[in-house]
Amino acid sequence: MxxxxxxxxxxxxxxxxxxxxxxxxxxxxxxxxxxxxxxGRSATPEVVxxxxxxxxxxxxxxxxxxxYADHLVRGDLGRSYLQKSRVSELIASRLPATLLLMVxxxxxxxxxxxxMGLLAAVWRGSRIDQALMVMSFxxxxxxxxxxxxxxxxxxxxxxxxxxxxxxxxxANLILPSVTLGILGAGWYSRMMRSSMIDVLREDYVRTAxxxxxxxxxxxxxxxxxxxxxxxxxxxxxxIGYFMSxxxxxxxxxxxxxxxxxxxQAIQRVDIxxxxxxxxxxxxxxxxxxxxxDLITPMIDPRIKLR
Amino acid sequence: xxxxxRASPDxxxxxxxxxxxxVSPIAPGPSARFGIIVRRMMRxxxxxxxxxxxxxxxxxxxxxxxxxxxxxxxxxxxxxxxxGSPLPPSAKYLLGTDLLGRDLLSRLIYGARxxxxxxxxxxxxxxxxxxxxxxxxxxxxxxISALLMRFTDLMMAFPALLLAIVLAxxxxxxxxxxxxxxxxxxxxxxxxxxYTETRSLAEREFVVAEWSIGAGRIRILFRHILPHLLPxxxxxxxxxxxxxxxxxxxxxxLGVGVQPPTPSWGNIINENQTYFTTAPWLVxxxxxxxxxxxxxFNVVGDALREILDPTQKGRY
Numbered sequence: 001m002x003x004x005x006x007x008x009x010x011x012x013x014x015x016x017x018x019x020x021x022x023x024x025x026x027x028x029x030x031x032x033x034x035x036x037x038x039x040g041r042s043a044t045p046e047v048v049x050x051x052x053x054x055x056x057x058x059x060x061x062x063x064x065x066x067x068y069a070d071h072l073v074r075g076d077l078g079r080s081y082l083q084k085s086r087v088s089e090l091i092a093s094r095l096p097a098t099l100l101l102m103v104x105x106x107x108x109x110x111x112x113x114x115x116m117g118l119l120a121a122v123w124r125g126s127r128i129d130q131a132l133m134v135m136s137f138x139x140x141x142x143x144x145x146x147x148x149x150x151x152x153x154x155x156x157x158x159x160x161x162x163x164x165x166x167x168x169x170x171a172n173l174i175l176p177s178v179t180l181g182i183l184g185a186g187w188y189s190r191m192m193r194s195s196m197i198d199v200l201r202e203d204y205v206r207t208a209x210x211x212x213x214x215x216x217x218x219x220x221x222x223x224x225x226x227x228x229x230x231x232x233x234x235x236x237x238x239i240g241y242f243m244s245x246x247x248x249x250x251x252x253x254x255x256x257x258x259x260x261x262x263x264q265a266i267q268r269v270d271i272x273x274x275x276x277x278x279x280x281x282x283x284x285x286x287x288x289x290x291x292x293d294l295i296t297p298m299i300d301p302r303i304k305l306r
Numbered sequence: 307x308x309x310x311x312r313a314s315p316d317x318x319x320x321x322x323x324x325x326x327x328x329v330s331p332i333a334p335g336p337s338a339r340f341g342i343i344v345r346r347m348m349r350x351x352x353x354x355x356x357x358x359x360x361x362x363x364x365x366x367x368x369x370x371x372x373x374x375x376x377x378x379x380x381x382x383x384x385x386x387x388x389x390g391s392p393l394p395p396s397a398k399y400l401l402g403t404d405l406l407g408r409d410l411l412s413r414l415i416y417g418a419r420x421x422x423x424x425x426x427x428x429x430x431x432x433x434x435x436x437x438x439x440x441x442x443x444x445x446x447x448x449x450i451s452a453l454l455m456r457f458t459d460l461m462m463a464f465p466a467l468l469l470a471i472v473l474a475x476x477x478x479x480x481x482x483x484x485x486x487x488x489x490x491x492x493x494x495x496x497x498x499x500x501y502t503e504t505r506s507l508a509e510r511e512f513v514v515a516e517w518s519i520g521a522g523r524i525r526i527l528f529r530h531i532l533p534h535l536l537p538x539x540x541x542x543x544x545x546x547x548x549x550x551x552x553x554x555x556x557x558x559x560l561g562v563g564v565q566p567p568t569p570s571w572g573n574i575i576n577e578n579q580t581y582f583t584t585a586p587w588l589v590x591x592x593x594x595x596x597x598x599x600x601x602x603f604n605v606v607g608d609a610l611r612e613i614l615d616p617t618q619k620g621r622y
Contacts, residue, residue: 023469027476031478141552141604143556143600144556146575146589146596149579152582153589157582240466244467247471247560248559262471277468281464
């Protein structure tokens with residue numbers, strides 16, 4: 001276990017170094033010029049050149065990367081080109097909102113997805129099952145910006161039940177969470193359905209039924225806990241999908257998280273922020289995957305870590 | 307194996323569903339397989355619906371100049387109200403007009419071209435890269451394999467959409483840049499699937515037997531490995547188009563994808579979203595188009611998976 005953990009952590013660090021190198025390289029070769037962006041449209045070529053020198057943008061690629069990496073190992077993500085504040089502070093101030101949104105999304109995808117999958121498995125082959133599976137297909141086929149705008153229209157504008165944007169109240173959290181969670185709900189309902197169908201075929205379920213236990217009790221007491229376990233391990237992997245989704249969802253709802261921070265930085269070619277958010281996302285994804293791999297053997301002792 | 311569509315009766319195909327996942331040493335000819343796939347597909351109402359949606363969108367894209375009622379870029383003289391707001395759906399403008407007084411239906415029909423071009427091109431590139439990397443790493447092994455798979459792991463740690471947005475925004479966005487960017491983030495999944503598949507195929511008895519009678523690497527690769535990878539490529543290729551369509555729509559919605567005036571379902575929503583409280587059809591119709599097309603490819607891809615991969619039968 002300990003050696004496994006050490007090896008996985010070392011691998012994760014290597015992956016993160018790789019991500020930083022690749023991102024840095026990609027941002028190096030893009031034709032957008034941050035110096036011109038900072039200096040402003042009317043700046044003379046000399047001014048632009050000065051800005052470039054000041055930020056070290058005139059150095060060759062490897063020197064720039066080494067300088068960045070040198071700061072990075074000390075936990076310094078650099079300073080924003082335009083806001084002049086530390087990237088780490090900007091991200092730290094936005095992170096709680098994003099985490100809150102993710103918790104909301106996990107809650108939504110689990111409640112919606114697991115309920116749908118459970119019902120579909122129990123009434124397997126029926127009209128209900130078919131309807132639920134079509135719904136789950138729609139869930140994985142609907143782009144988040146469309147879901148977000150339509151939910152905003154229905155619940156925010158037409159019915160007027162929920163606020164259109166904003167942050168700080170529970171009501172603000174509902175629509176963004178549902179929007180971010182719908183994709184996962186689609187996947188979870190399908191996984192839950194197949195997991196539940198497998199469990200319902202197990203001997204212990206048959207035994208429980210044979211003892212004369214009520215069908216609902218069999219499902220809730222015996223089948224459900226065993227069907228849910230393998231799915232819980234997937235939550236870690238979801239973090240990757242969330243890290244992609246937040247950019248869209250936060251920009252649709254004006255949610256003040258790191259997705260919006262990244263989106264604003266992209267529009268202004270604020271490269272340190274883009275680097276910072278990418279690295280934080282990659283870290284979250286790597287940790288999420290590690291978590292998923294660690295949880296699996298705890299749930300199912302037949303699976304051994306290698 | 308020159309077998310016609312009728313040479314292999316469907317029943318024989320069905321029997322593999324109940325027995326172990328058998329793989330014949332030599333894959334059946336493409337036409338026989340195709341016939342089986344089509345017949346099994348016809349038995350699934352959902353898959354038939356999916357194919358129908360795809361065919362309608364393809365027809366709309368191909369026949370766009372013939373069937374679209376107006377030009378997608380013409381601003382109609384009566385396309386806006388006196389106050390200058392878009393018109394709701396009517397007999398003249400079936401789906402209404404957009405914020406510039408252009409016919410929404412015509413823009414959606416031409417937008418189908420964008421979605422399909424990006425979907426097919428980007429996904430074609432992604433599938434090619436993914437298959438090439440997956441097969442190379444899985445079949446040849448060694449240092450190259452290790453390097454390729456570590457690189458794939460690395461790409462898995464990227465937030466795909468964020469990467470796509472960054473690249474699309476910072477290169478000057480155009481239809482082809484969008485397609486390239488999507489291909490760059492989408493090959494990873496298929497590379498991993500193909501890698502695993504190739505590894506397991508390489509250990510199968512019929513491949514081991516080929517080695518033992520002295521067959522060459524190239525022969526084994528082209529005669530035994532690649533034909534058996536075809537179903538996987540087909541399934542993930544189809545599902546991948548759905549992902550690509552969604553990604554293109556999202557990038558275009560954010561304004562870093564296909565640029566106006568070229569209509570794309572995503573940029574139509576982007577242009578009109580300020581009107582969505584007063585003219586919701588400007589978001590609903592293009593939104594429905596995106597969902598339907600992605601749904602079509604997802605449903606068909608899933609049906610193909612069930613048909614082509616007996617081990618998965620009944621799991622989903």
